[in-house]
């Protein structure tokens with residue numbers, strides 16, 4: 001999608017603070033981190049949200065999780081981390097290109113939010 005900020009980051013048209021990239025996904029630091037570590041795992045293909053994912057995306061969805069865990073380890077989150085996918089406006093999604101938040105570091109409150 002030509003006006004999608006995460007598609008532009010995925011192609012390099014807009015710079016990002018990238019921590020990992022392969023043919024399927026890119027991982028970069030969130031512009032407004034809510035914790036000491038806050039990165040976004042983003043598929044290179046444009047999928048509007050988790051609610052728009054199809055069976056053909058099953059392997060890609062799994063890869064987002066695995067890459068998220070690997071990057072969390074790389075970034076020193078051996079004590080643990082949180083993964084979040086906001087879906088739709090009602091779920092708090094603000095960028096409508098599917099992404100997995102990986103959040104961690106000292107001070108992360110317990111609970112699901």
Ligand code: 5GP
Pocket residue numbers: 005016017028029030031032033040085086092093094095096
């Ligand atoms: P959502 O609310 O859709 O789950 O998460 C979108 C996230 O993208 C937010 O945490 C926001 O700070 C981040 N974000 C929005 N625009 C940009 C950007 O241009 N660059 C980066 N690195 N993060 C962004």
Ligand code: ZN
Pocket residue numbers: 001004005006007008045046047096097
């Ligand atoms: Zn996109």
